[in-house]
Amino acid sequence: MGSSANNAKAFEQVFADYKAMxxxxxxxxxxxxxxxxxxxxxxxxxxxxxxxxxTRRINLAPGFIGxx
Numbered sequence: 001m002g003s004s005a006n007n008a009k010a011f012e013q014v015f016a017d018y019k020a021m022x023x024x025x026x027x028x029x030x031x032x033x034x035x036x037x038x039x040x041x042x043x044x045x046x047x048x049x050x051x052x053x054x055t056r057r058i059n060l061a062p063g064f065i066g067x068x
Contacts, residue, residue, distance in 0.1 A: 011048060 026039040
């Protein structure tokens with residue numbers, strides 16, 4: 001399996017692990033389900049772009065982001 005395939009698989013796992021938290025945070029900033037889904041999509045795209053352009057580790061522990 002190539003590096004990009006490994007990255008995609010790893011990203012899918014991270015997203016699966018943190019999907020509920022991402023949706024919860026997005027809901028706290030939006031007023032409609034459509035806006036929430038749009039924000040989650042934007043967050044996901046930004047995370048993918050950021051993670052694929054860097055090799056540094058990012059702490060995604062629940063307490064790291066803070067509560068909203």
